Structures are given as structure tokens and as C-alpha cells.
Amino acid sequence: MRTGLFYILNLLLLLHYEVFGQSCCSGGTPLIGNIGMQHLEKNEWYFRIGYDFNYINDLVSEDEVLEDDTRTRITQSLLWQSSYGITDRIGITVLLSYINEQQNTFIANGVDNRVSQSGLGDGFLLAQFSVPMSVKQELIVVSGLKIPFGKTNARGEDGILLPPDLQPGSGSRDFINGFSYKYFQIFGIPQFDLNATGGVRFSGKSSRFEGDVDYRFGNEFVSAVGLIKGFLLRKTTLTSVIQLSYRFTQADISEGFELPSTGGHWVNINPGLNLNPAANLDITIGSEIPVYRNLVGTQLTTSYRLNLGVSYRLKSSN
Amino acid sequence: MKVLLNSIKNRDMKPLRMMVTLILIFIICLRCSEGEDMTSLIGxxxxxxxxxxxxxxxxxxxxxxxxxxxxxxxxxxxxxxxxxxxxxxxxxxxxxxxxxxxxxxxxxxxxxxxxxxxxxxxxxxxxxxxxxxxxxxxxxxxxxxxxxxxxxxxxxxxIVVGTQGWTVPKERVVSGGPGIDGIPSVDMPRFSNSGNNLNQLIVGIKLGDENRAYPHNILDWHEIVNDRIGDTYFAVIYCPLTGTATCWDRQVVRGIGSFGVSGLLYESNIVPYDRNTGSRWSQIKNEAIVGSLIREKPIHYQVVETTLGSWLEMYPDSKVLTEDTGFNRSYGNYPYGGYKTNGSLLFNVQxxxxxxxxxxxxxxxxxxxxxxxxxxxxxx
Known part of the structure; x- marks a missing residue:
């Protein structure tokens, strides 16, 4: 328990440091929120394939939603996660992404103008540690790097370099810390668990416009707290999840100056379902619904997100 | 610091109070300096x-x-x-x-x-x-x-030479982000006889006996206003990143056309496009830089930039563009943060x-x- 507290405190302390992360890597896919942190036993594999649909259509000025339909962005991501337990406590995770970005503007003559771009996005390489806890609790901490696999010099049909937020990659190497905490059977109720997650991302230097502009994405902090309730549905277990999540990003820094209209606070509700049709197989469906935003300046931001995941556990015999 | 520590030891709170007062004055001065005042504009x-x-x-x-x-x-x-x-x-x-x-x-x-x-x-x-x-x-x-x-x-x-069929180096043209018409032009402008902020800079025009003023705080969000006075069709074009305003005749684009924001920037400056031919124009270079109208020059109308207060003193009957643009924007907030006065460029120049x-x-x-x-x- 003490070790667990140490890690949580360590994580919170890190938030006070003036280091940088990024608000929106790989074209609007919040990768940090897509890491499935799972306890792994020795020689156990965990694979997860996920799909994330991010519909970005809310124009928000500080905390006010402006009625506007001039521009919409949709980010669709395929995420592949492979995790392996080296020991009963230590594991590694690799997460890769493939991104499709689409931006629609409704131009004056009524025509819908669409720009889209697809490609390999950024990835994660993470080490995880399961902190020794009592049987009713589980704490996993992860630490690692975001690696900028995704390209940042994609061009549109007219041959013009696309803007950074339509590039599949961010070009930024980030340092990631995160944790996942579970308290099983709260109030002694079977299959009724408390879940809390948190993560911070500190990014390194990046650049925009093929190196023409020095750039750093703002730090990102995400956290969520939720309740998980499982039900037996014939021979399968159906688990419902409801989470309240909070995300904060600092303003991006361009050429040493804060970039206008970047950074802010987001509070979302994340309902989801988890189906467990076989012992090693999980199917998850999740969503994100904004409940409060307080953003710097005016930003086009997420209206809702949907995600779907299928995961499989495999215990290697040796 | 010693004086401060001694005074705390001796329970003499005067130096402490003085220090707190000084800090408060400093904070108040800082806050005052954050306000946007026309006199704080550089130059x-x-x-x-x-x-x-x-x-x-x-x-x-x-x-x-x-x-x-x-x-x-x-x-x-x-x-x-x-x-x-x-x-x-x-x-x-x-x-x-x-x-x-x-x-x-x-x-x-x-x-x-x-x-x-x-x-x-x-x-x-x-x-x-x-x-x-x-x-x-x-x-x-x-x-x-x-x-x-x-x-x-x-x-x-x-010497700047055009490349790939453009009159400017195409590799210097970048996408600003919002895309074509992602920053919507005002195509049905409405006017009143007054404005909210008399210190606000405006772009003023005079055609015949009529004067019109287009406040910067609206142009910051739309960049182009397609307008007409009588039989004169014109577009007021303002680039918030370079602070430049021009007024172009809309008939230069083969018939009565209109201009929109292409979402592209050349040397950090707006690249309007005309909706009749799709040609891209450079505001400061003052010509079509690609498209069927390449190298054509726009016809200009003179603009005067001053404060709304001064403009209305000069032309009390002037019409002033209202915030009823057909779009919901935070016209009271400048969308580019500290850009007006800081040493930062959002897009590098050559x-x-x-x-x-x-x-x-x-x-x-x-x-x-x-x-x-x-x-x-x-x-x-």
C-alpha cells in the first residue's frame, strides 16, 4: 500500500514540473487514454485491437459552445496493443496506431470541401509494474515513451503541406507516466468495483512545417474515476462502466511563445460496456460525452467519441 | 530580507505590510498592462x-x-x-x-x-x-x-521566383489549418450607425457619398467581407496575421464574384480565393498567384484605417458593420492571444x-x- 501511495504521490508531484507534452497527438486521437492497462502474469500475452471514432464539431469559446457548422473534423484510429508479462509484476506494452483524418468545411456555394489523410500514427513503448497490494486492490503503474512513427509532412491533393493537426503523426517524442487503480467489491458487493486511472505526458521538442517552426505541444494530464458493475448474462459476463474523466492540457509553445487557442480543461462522462464471451476474450464498447469544457480562446473540439475494442489474453506455457 | 525577518520576530508588521502592498501594486500594474489599449500598440x-x-x-x-x-x-x-x-x-x-x-x-x-x-x-x-x-x-x-x-x-x-505554375514559390505556401472557407467570409453584411468600442480600429471606405466602417474585431474572425454599394461590388480583405487591409473590386474575377478565405497563407499573409474561377490571390503581392487568372491584378479602392471613434467623428452618418454576421463568434475576444504585440510569428517568413x-x-x-x-x- 505504501508503495502504491508513493507512486501516486510521485505522479502528482510530476504535474508541477514545467515540462511539456502534447494536447492532441496523432491527429486528435487521445492515445494516452487508449492504453489498456492490464495486470499481466509471467509469460502472459495481452493483445488488443481498438477502433476510435472522434467527432470534432463543437466550437467552444472558453466555456461557451458557439452555434456553428462551418467546419467538422473526424479522426478515426485503429490501435494495436501488445503486452507481455516478463514477470508476475513487470510487463511491457507496445501500442501502434493507424490514423485517418478528415476535415470538412461547408463553403459558401453549398459544396462540402473535404480534406483527408491516412497513415501510420505515433506509438507507445511502455513498461508496467504491478504494485503489490491486498487482494481487494490492484495498482499498475506504467512509464515509457511515445515514439513519433507517424509522418508529419503529408500533403493535400493540391501538393500543399497539410496543417499539423491533419498530419497522422506529431513528430514529438513524449515521456509518459500513468497508473490504473482498482478496488474490488466495494461495500462488499460482488462484481462492483471502483476504478481510477491517471496519466501525464511530457513532450519533447517538435517542429511544424517541415522544420520551419520550433514547436512543443502543451503538457497533457488525464484522469478518470469510475464504477464497474458486472452481471452474469447466461454464460457470459456483461460489465457496465461509468467514468467521470478530466483532461487538462497546457498551451502549445510555438517559437517560444504560447500558441493562441490551445490548451484547456475538459470534463467528460465515459459510459461503456464490456462483454466477456470467453475466458480470454473481451469485447469493449465505450464512449465519451463532454459535460464541461473551459478552453483557452476558441477551439474546435470533440463533440463525442466512440470506441470499440477486442482483446485476447494468451498464457504462454514456458 | 533581514529587516523583514527581524520585524516578524519583533512582531512589527509594518515592513511586512509594506512588502505585501508593493506586491499588490506590482500585481495590479501587471494586470493593467494586460488590457488591450490602442495606445499600447507598437509604434x-x-x-x-x-x-x-x-x-x-x-x-x-x-x-x-x-x-x-x-x-x-x-x-x-x-x-x-x-x-x-x-x-x-x-x-x-x-x-x-x-x-x-x-x-x-x-x-x-x-x-x-x-x-x-x-x-x-x-x-x-x-x-x-x-x-x-x-x-x-x-x-x-x-x-x-x-x-x-x-x-x-x-x-x-x-529574388523570389515562382515554382510549379505559381507566381510565388509554392513550397512557401502553407495551409493555416481551418481549410477552404474554414474561416467564413461575411457575405451578407449588416450595418448600423454606431459601434460598441470607439477605440477599436476599423477599415473605412468611401464610395460616392457613402462611408462604411469594418471593425478589426469582426475582420479578425472573418478576414473577408463581400459587400456592395450601388453598382460597385467589392471585398474588404483583412489579414489578422499581417495586419493588412485592402479593398478589391469583385468584378475582377470575371463577372460579379466573391472572395473567400482559401485557408492558405503565403509568407504568413492571407491567400483569398475567388469563387468564380478558384484562382488563389496574394493580398500583399497584389495579384492572382495561381489559377486561370494568374498574374491578374485586383482593382483597388482606397481604405483608411483609424479608430471607430475618429471615423465616426469624421463621418457621423457612416454605416458600421455589425456583429450580426450570420456566424456565432466571440467578437469581444481577439482570437490570436498576444500576437498583436509579441515577437512571435505563427508562420515563419522567408x-x-x-x-x-x-x-x-x-x-x-x-x-x-x-x-x-x-x-x-x-x-x-
């Missing part, structure tokens, strides 16, 4: 001169008269020639919009029209000029002369000339593809 002194000042000058073998007033926040310029004759101008003490008098006894208004005297109704030819941030003029016209110097700067830059602060607002006369700038501090 305009805290106590601007209220006098109209005339500079009789020459550039590229042309005599020009440049007229400015710091407190009214305007500079305008004209070719000094009327019916083939050079005139001698002096500033008047008449109320605006009258700004100068000549040796023939004519009085001239801010749009260069003789409002009294033997040549009443005649107009001086306006120079091709614009007000904008220094960095943008310096990058489009490397070697720009800064009045009162008459030497070109050391920053000559390289030639950086740091003889002046990058964001100092200057009046630029362009003749024979060469530029000369006049600073507000020269008009005192």
Missing part, C-alpha cells in the same frame, strides 16, 4: 500627438504627400500631382476629415478629395499603400526603406528584417515593386 507612443502632420517626400522618382495623426491613429498617402502640377501642402487645423490645404487654396479630406477651393471635387491619386505589421512588408519587399532614411536596408533578400519590432504597424507605399514605410512616431 504608437503612450501620449500620441493630436496634431496632423504632413511629410512631403519622394519615392521612386514620384513626389508623395504622406499625412498622419498619432492620436487619430491614421496615416494616408497620395501622389503629389494634380492636373500635372505639384502642390505644396500644409496641415490644417480644421476638423477631420479635412487634413490639409494646398498653395492654391484647396482643402483636402482624408480620402484625398478637394472639399473646398478652386479644385473642389477633384481627387488626388492615392498611392498603392497599406498599413500592416513591419515583418510582412519586410518579407514581401526585402530592402524596404524606412522613412526618414533613404537607403535600402541591408536585408536585400533573394526574410526577417529586425530593424523594427516585427509587429510595429507601419504605413507602406509600394511603387515599382519597391516599398517605403512610414512609422507612426514620425508624425509628431
Amino acid at each position: 504608437i507612443p503612450d501620449k500620441p500627438s493630436s496634431q496632423t502632420v504632413i511629410i512631403n517626400d519622394s519615392f521612386e522618382n514620384k513626389k508623395v504627400v504622406v499625412v498622419g495623426n498619432q492620436s487619430e491613429n491614421f496615416i494616408v498617402s497620395f501622389i503629389n500631382k494634380l492636373n500635372g502640377m505639384e502642390l505644396e501642402f500644409v496641415a490644417t487645423e480644421e476638423d477631420l476629415p479635412i487634413i490639409m490645404r494646398d498653395n492654391l487654396g484647396n482643402e483636402w479630406d482624408i480620402f484625398g478629395e478637394a472639399v473646398s477651393g478652386p479644385d473642389i471635387g477633384q481627387k488626388l491619386k492615392s498611392t498603392f499603400s497599406m498599413i500592416g505589421y513591419w515583418f510582412s512588408i519586410a518579407t514581401f519587399y526585402p530592402g524596404t526603406i524606412i522613412y526618414p532614411d533613404n537607403d535600402a536596408g541591408k536585408f536585400e533578400g533573394k 526574410f526577417k528584417d529586425e530593424r523594427l519590432h516585427l509587429k510595429e504597424r507601419v504605413h507602406t507605399i509600394i511603387i515599382n515593386n519597391k516599398a517605403k514605410v512610414y512609422r507612426f512616431i514620425s508624425f509628431q
Whole structure:
């Protein structure tokens, strides 16, 4: 328990440091929120394939939603996660992404103008540690790097370099810390668990416009707290999840100056379902619904997100 | 610090109170300095001169008269020639919009029209000029002369040649992010006879007997207003990143067309597109840079930039563009944070000339593809 507290405190302390992360890597896919942190036993594999649909259509000025339909962005991501337990406590995770970005503007003559771009996005390489806890609790901490696999010099049909937020990659190497905490059977109720997650991302230097502009994405902090309730549905277990999540990003820094209209606070509700049709197989469906935003300046931001995941556990015999 | 520690030990709270007061004053000063005040704009002194000042000058073998007033926040310029004759101008003490008098006894208004005297109704030819941030003029016209110097700067830059069918290097054209019409132009402008903030800068035009003002705080969000007065169809084009305003005739685009924001930037400056042919135009380069109208020049109407208060003093019957644009935007908030006054560019430019602060607002006369700038501090 003490070790667990140490890690949580360590994580919170890190938030006070003036280091940088990024608000929106790989074209609007919040990768940090897509890491499935799972306890792994020795020689156990965990694979997860996920799909994330991010519909970005809310124009928000500080905390006010402006009625506007001039521009919409949709980010669709395929995420592949492979995790392996080296020991009963230590594991590694690799997460890769493939991104499709689409931006629609409704131009004056009524025509819908669409720009889209697809490609390999950024990835994660993470080490995880399961902190020794009592049987009713589980704490996993992860630490690692975001690696900028995704390209940042994609061009549109007219041959013009696309803007950074339509590039599949961010070009930024980030340092990631995160944790996942579970308290099983709260109030002694079977299959009724408390879940809390948190993560911070500190990014390194990046650049925009093929190196023409020095750039750093703002730090990102995400956290969520939720309740998980499982039900037996014939021979399968159906688990419902409801989470309240909070995300904060600092303003991006361009050429040493804060970039206008970047950074802010987001509070979302994340309902989801988890189906467990076989012992090693999980199917998850999740969503994100904004409940409060307080953003710097005016930003086009997420209206809702949907995600779907299928995961499989495999215990290697040796 | 010792005094402070001793006073705390001795329970004498005076030094502590003093320190807290000083900190509070410091914080209040900091907060005050965050407010947007026109006098804080770079190049305009805290106590601007209220006098109209005339500079009789020459550039590229042309005599020009440049007229400015710091407190009214305007500079305008004209070719000094009327019916083939050079005139001698002096500033008047008449109320605006009258700004100068000549040796023939004519009085001239801010749009260069003789409002009294033997040549009443005649107009001086306006120079091709614009007000904008220094960095943008310096990058489009490397070697720009800064009045009162008459030497070109050391920053000559390289000769810019077009590539891949553009009249500019295509690789220097970038996408700003929002995409074509992602920043929506105002196509059905509505007007009133007043405005909210009299300190707000406006782009003013005068066509025939009608005057209209387009506040910067609305143009910051839309960049283009497609408008008409009678049979004259025109577009007011303003780039918030370079601070430059122009007014182009819309019939240049083969029939009555309209301009939109292409979402592209060339050297950090707006690239409007015309909706009739899809050609892309450069505002500061002043031509179509790609498309079927490539190399065509727009027809200009003179604009005057000043504060709304000054404009309404000059033209009390003027119409003022309202925030009822058909779009929901935070017109009270400047969308680019500290951009107006800081040393940052959101998009890099090819030639950086740091003889002046990058964001100092200057009046630029362009003749024979060469530029000369006049600073507000020269008009005192």
C-alpha cells in the first residue's frame, strides 16, 4: 500500500514540473487514454485491437459552445496493443496506431470541401509494474515513451503541406507516466468495483512545417474515476462502466511563445460496456460525452467519441 | 530580507505590510498592462500627438504627400500631382476629415478629395499603400526603406521566383489549418450607425457619398467581407496575421464574384480565393498567384484605417458593420492571444528584417515593386 501511495504521490508531484507534452497527438486521437492497462502474469500475452471514432464539431469559446457548422473534423484510429508479462509484476506494452483524418468545411456555394489523410500514427513503448497490494486492490503503474512513427509532412491533393493537426503523426517524442487503480467489491458487493486511472505526458521538442517552426505541444494530464458493475448474462459476463474523466492540457509553445487557442480543461462522462464471451476474450464498447469544457480562446473540439475494442489474453506455457 | 525577518520576530508588521502592498501594486500594474489599449500598440507612443502632420517626400522618382495623426491613429498617402502640377501642402487645423490645404487654396479630406477651393471635387491619386505589421512588408519587399532614411536596408533578400505554375514559390505556401472557407467570409453584411468600442480600429471606405466602417474585431474572425454599394461590388480583405487591409473590386474575377478565405497563407499573409474561377490571390503581392487568372491584378479602392471613434467623428452618418454576421463568434475576444504585440510569428517568413519590432504597424507605399514605410512616431 505504501508503495502504491508513493507512486501516486510521485505522479502528482510530476504535474508541477514545467515540462511539456502534447494536447492532441496523432491527429486528435487521445492515445494516452487508449492504453489498456492490464495486470499481466509471467509469460502472459495481452493483445488488443481498438477502433476510435472522434467527432470534432463543437466550437467552444472558453466555456461557451458557439452555434456553428462551418467546419467538422473526424479522426478515426485503429490501435494495436501488445503486452507481455516478463514477470508476475513487470510487463511491457507496445501500442501502434493507424490514423485517418478528415476535415470538412461547408463553403459558401453549398459544396462540402473535404480534406483527408491516412497513415501510420505515433506509438507507445511502455513498461508496467504491478504494485503489490491486498487482494481487494490492484495498482499498475506504467512509464515509457511515445515514439513519433507517424509522418508529419503529408500533403493535400493540391501538393500543399497539410496543417499539423491533419498530419497522422506529431513528430514529438513524449515521456509518459500513468497508473490504473482498482478496488474490488466495494461495500462488499460482488462484481462492483471502483476504478481510477491517471496519466501525464511530457513532450519533447517538435517542429511544424517541415522544420520551419520550433514547436512543443502543451503538457497533457488525464484522469478518470469510475464504477464497474458486472452481471452474469447466461454464460457470459456483461460489465457496465461509468467514468467521470478530466483532461487538462497546457498551451502549445510555438517559437517560444504560447500558441493562441490551445490548451484547456475538459470534463467528460465515459459510459461503456464490456462483454466477456470467453475466458480470454473481451469485447469493449465505450464512449465519451463532454459535460464541461473551459478552453483557452476558441477551439474546435470533440463533440463525442466512440470506441470499440477486442482483446485476447494468451498464457504462454514456458 | 533581514529587516523583514527581524520585524516578524519583533512582531512589527509594518515592513511586512509594506512588502505585501508593493506586491499588490506590482500585481495590479501587471494586470493593467494586460488590457488591450490602442495606445499600447507598437509604434504608437503612450501620449500620441493630436496634431496632423504632413511629410512631403519622394519615392521612386514620384513626389508623395504622406499625412498622419498619432492620436487619430491614421496615416494616408497620395501622389503629389494634380492636373500635372505639384502642390505644396500644409496641415490644417480644421476638423477631420479635412487634413490639409494646398498653395492654391484647396482643402483636402482624408480620402484625398478637394472639399473646398478652386479644385473642389477633384481627387488626388492615392498611392498603392497599406498599413500592416513591419515583418510582412519586410518579407514581401526585402530592402524596404524606412522613412526618414533613404537607403535600402541591408536585408536585400533573394529574388523570389515562382515554382510549379505559381507566381510565388509554392513550397512557401502553407495551409493555416481551418481549410477552404474554414474561416467564413461575411457575405451578407449588416450595418448600423454606431459601434460598441470607439477605440477599436476599423477599415473605412468611401464610395460616392457613402462611408462604411469594418471593425478589426469582426475582420479578425472573418478576414473577408463581400459587400456592395450601388453598382460597385467589392471585398474588404483583412489579414489578422499581417495586419493588412485592402479593398478589391469583385468584378475582377470575371463577372460579379466573391472572395473567400482559401485557408492558405503565403509568407504568413492571407491567400483569398475567388469563387468564380478558384484562382488563389496574394493580398500583399497584389495579384492572382495561381489559377486561370494568374498574374491578374485586383482593382483597388482606397481604405483608411483609424479608430471607430475618429471615423465616426469624421463621418457621423457612416454605416458600421455589425456583429450580426450570420456566424456565432466571440467578437469581444481577439482570437490570436498576444500576437498583436509579441515577437512571435505563427508562420515563419522567408526574410526577417529586425530593424523594427516585427509587429510595429507601419504605413507602406509600394511603387515599382519597391516599398517605403512610414512609422507612426514620425508624425509628431
